């Protein structure tokens with residue numbers, strides 16, 4: 001069993017990942033900008049307290065994100081501190097298609113992957129598809145709009161706790177480099193997901209499909225955000241919605 005530091009351990013993916021690691025018997029410390037039980041307080045963008053945060057740590061599970069803005073700076077700080085501390089394994093969560101979809105956030109995630117892979121710290125990188133929570137947030141955010149607007153591409157949403165289980169499994173093993181991508185059990189159009197959300201959330205609004213131009217949309221329409229073959233995740237989007245809105 002290892003001493004593990006989880007960055008982003010307070011987030012959507014972080015909370016179930018910390019739970020899964022503890023269930024597996026690991027000793028887990030969470031790095032967060034705010035204080036709390038079993039937490040070390042630090043801002044990864046400055047990296048000032050990182051040396052202390054990594055004392056006695058063997059494995060780092062790096063999940064923290066700023067939505068792209070400071071992710072590369074944070075990775076630079078974390079990698080430098082991990083190298084100084086002699087960290088034995090860094091596990092990084094990335095996104096399916098970061099090398100094939102020119103979204104600025106994805107370009108940053110790819111750069112972070114490359115920095116981790118080029119570092120002296122042995123690593124494992126897992127790419128996952130969008131979480132059910134993110135898809136839902138996109139629909140829920142439109143609450144001030146008259147309709148639910150959906151683009152003409154789809155996704156393969158996955159339950160964050162299932163990604164968390166896989167991360168815990170990987171963190172408990174030897175560094176493996178880039179491992180197989182994971183996605184949810186179904187490939188759904190945005191319109192299908194919006195209709196499922198509308199029913200679950202009892203939204204009276206119409207679902208309106210819109211055509212968007214550009215290379216990013218082209219890549220998404222080309223299903224570069226999905227994993228070929230059968231899905232890894234078990235929970236469907238409608239099962240997640242039933243649980244969330246019950």
Ligand SMILES: NC(=O)c1ccc[n+]([C@@H]2O[C@H](COP(=O)([O-])OP(=O)(O)OC[C@H]3O[C@@H](n4cnc5c(N)ncnc54)[C@H](OP(=O)(O)O)[C@@H]3O)[C@@H](O)[C@H]2O)c1
Nearest residue numbers: 008010011012013032033043044063064065129130131134
């Ligand atoms: N959402 C998706 O659909 C999806 C799909 C595939 C992969 N991923 C990846 O999964 C990871 C987690 O995503 P998520 O949706 O769980 O994110 P989230 O809920 O937005 O959580 C972000 C986390 O980052 C931490 N953080 C932000 N700025 C920080 C800073 N300056 N210093 C230290 N910690 C900081 C936050 O901690 P505090 O606020 O406590 O400081 C929080 O725990 C990301 O790397 C993301 O790219 C997400």
